Structures are given as C-alpha cells and as structure tokens.
Amino acid sequence: MYSGYAGVAMVRDLNLTVHAGEIVALLGPNGAGKTTTLLTTSGLNPVMKGDIRVFGRSVRGRPAHRAPREGLAHVLEDRSLFYQLTVAENLRLAAARSKGDLARALSYFPALEPLLGRRAGLLSGGEQQMLAMARALTSKPRLLMVDEMSLGLAPVIVERLLPVLRRIVDDTGAGVLLVEQHVHLALEVADRAAVLVHGDLVASGTTAEIAGRAAALESTYFGAGAGAETGAETDADTGAVTDTGAVTDTGAGAVIDAGAPTGAGARPDGPEADLDELEGSR
Numbered sequence: 027m028y029s030g031y032a033g034v035a036m037v038r039d040l041n042l043t044v045h046a047g048e049i050v051a052l053l054g055p056n057g058a059g060k061t062t063t064l065l066t067t068s069g070l071n072p073v074m075k076g077d078i079r080v081f082g083r084s085v086r087g088r089p090a091h092r093a094p095r096e097g098l099a100h101v102l103e104d105r106s107l108f109y110q111l112t113v114a115e116n117l118r119l120a121a122a123r124s125k126g127d128l129a130r131a132l133s134y135f136p137a138l139e140p141l142l143g144r145r146a147g148l149l150s151g152g153e154q155q156m157l158a159m160a161r162a163l164t165s166k167p168r169l170l171m172v173d174e175m176s177l178g179l180a181p182v183i184v185e186r187l188l189p190v191l192r193r194i195v196d197d198t199g200a201g202v203l204l205v206e207q208h209v210h211l212a213l214e215v216a217d218r219a220a221v222l223v224h225g226d227l228v229a230s231g232t233t234a235e236i237a238g239r240a241a242a243l244e245s246t247y248f249g250a251g252a253g254a255e256t257g258a259e260t261d262a263d264t265g266a267v268t269d270t271g272a273v274t275d276t277g278a279g280a281v282i283d284a285g286a287p288t289g290a291g292a293r294p295d296g297p298e299a300d301l302d303e304l305e306g307s308r
C-alpha cells in the first residue's frame with residue numbers, strides 16, 4: 027500500500043503481514059512512515075494506492091470508529107487518554123463502548139489496580155502507557171497495534187512493559203504490530219521485524235536475522251539517505267496469510283514481500299543478499 031499526506035506518499039509499496047499469535051516490530055528512523063502505516067491501518071489516514079486488509083476486509087471506506095468492532099485496537103503514540111477522568115473511568119468507558127472485559131484487561135497490569143481512583147493526568151508516563159494498553163485490551167483485539175510504547179519512558183520501564191505484550195499474544199493469540207524506537211528491546215520481544223527508511227521497506231525478516239544486522243541497520247538509521255539508496259529489501263517468508271491477523275496488503279499471500287523494487291539500487295534476491303547490501307551501505 028501507499029499512504030501519505032496531501033497527495034504525497036510517505037509510505038511506498040509497503041507489503042507487510044502480521045499473523046495471529048506473532049509480534050512484528052516495525053522499526054525505522056524518525057519520519058520513516060511507521061506511524062503513518064498504523065494510522066492508515068486503523069483508517070485514521072486514507073490509503074493512497076493499494077489496499078490494507080484487516081482480517082480479510084479492506085480498510086478502504088471503513089470509518090476508523092468501526093475498527094475495534096472488527097478486532098483491531100490501536101494504542102496511539104500520544105496514548106489519547108481522558109486525562110481528567112480516573113483510571114477506572116477511562117477503562118469503564120472503553121469497556122462500555124466495546125462491551126469488553128475490563129477485569130481481564132486489568133489482569134495484565136496489576137499495578138493499575140491501586141490507582142483506579144486516580145485521574146489519568148496524574149499518572150506517571152509508564153502508568154499512562156499501561157492504562158492505554160489496558161484500555162485497548164478491553165475490546166479483546168485480535169490485532170493490537172502499539173505506537174511507540176516507550177515514548178518518554180525510561181528503558182527499565184519499557185523492559186517491564188514489552189514482555190506483557192508477549193503474554194497477551196501467548197494468551198489470546200492476537201497479532202501485534204509494534205512500532206518501537208528501542209530496537210534491541212523490540213527485537214527481544216518480537217518474532218519478526220520490518221525496517222522502514224524514508225517510506226521504503228529496506229529490510230524484513232525474523233528477529234534473529236534482523237538482530238544479526240542490528241548494527242548495520244542502526245547505522246542506516248543515522249545515515250538514512252544511504253540506507254534508502256541501497257534499496258535493500260527482503261522476501262523473508264512466504265507462508266500463507268491466516269484469516270486472523272492480516273494487516274497489509276497488495277501481495278498474493280506472502281508474509282512479508284516487499285514487492286517490486288522502489289529504490290535506486292539493484293536488488294539481489296533473498297534476505298541474506300538484502301541485508302548484506304544494507305551492511306555494505308555503511
């Protein structure tokens with residue numbers, strides 16, 4: 027799919043799938059298009075070209091407020107809490123809207139229980155993030171998208187929160203698409219990862235494959251232009267898309283298939299060649 031703003035594509039030719047029961051980390055430098063990808067999947071930003079299918083249904087023409095009913099929950103970068111309302115009120119509101127399961131959502135974040143009567147605006151950053159996650163869970167999502175869980179949080183807090191995602195996935199079988207700046211922490215919890223640079227998918231694969239190249243990828247982040255120029259891409263896995271967790275898009279069932287080359291460079295096939303190319307871009 028292609029997505030962007032005011033007619034300018036900020037994400038180009040992205041082909042990415044999230045399966046049920048897996049965590050996919052969407053990584054990349056500032057401005058790469060990660061948030062745009064999530065907003066477009068939720069229906070908060072329109073698809074420019076191509077399509078996104080969530081559980082087999084196109085998001086085109088689907089109003090964003092219907093997404094939770096279709097099993098999609100999105101924890102936005104700004105957490106979007108009702109800061110004047112208490113923790114309990116925030117949760118009850120979400121649970122009422124989705125006829126969801128408040129107790130189950132809270133069970134993942136027991137630290138919130140003593141804080142139920144506190145206004146959300148008075149919570150610490152980590153507590154607010156827990157509340158945003160718990161709120162998302164009340165709708166029992168089959169696909170959970172989390173944008174920058176770590177924003178403004180100390181790494182030690184992030185280290186505690188990320189494993190909760192794994193528990194959620196293991197318990198519920200939901201798929202998770204995680205946008206995260208802490209690359210190493212994200213790779214510890216994810217099953218697969220995709221790297222966007224300047225709107226192009228430059229690498230994807232299992233976390234082991236991406237972790238093995240983390241140093242190269244990080245240098246690509248800092249020298250994003252060079253990374254984008256290599257145009258490296260990956261066709262990491264060609265398993266079938268399940269019907270509970272498809273996120274994106276135009277391909278014919280490949281799990282991650284970056285599709286036709288969009289960058290300037292020549293692209294050898296296969297993940298190893300692609301990642302070597304990335305490394306060579308340093």
Ligand SMILES: Nc1ncnc2c1ncn2[C@@H]1O[C@H](COP(=O)(O)OP(=O)(O)OP(=O)(O)O)[C@@H](O)[C@H]1O
Pocket residue numbers: 031032036054055056057058059060061062063
């Ligand atoms: N509402 C908007 N109008 C115009 N351009 C926008 C808008 N929102 C984002 N952009 C631009 O789209 C590009 C992708 O932004 P996006 O927020 O998706 O990146 P990101 O990878 O999530 O970055 P970050 O890690 O900094 O949050 C950036 O160049 C950004 O400036």
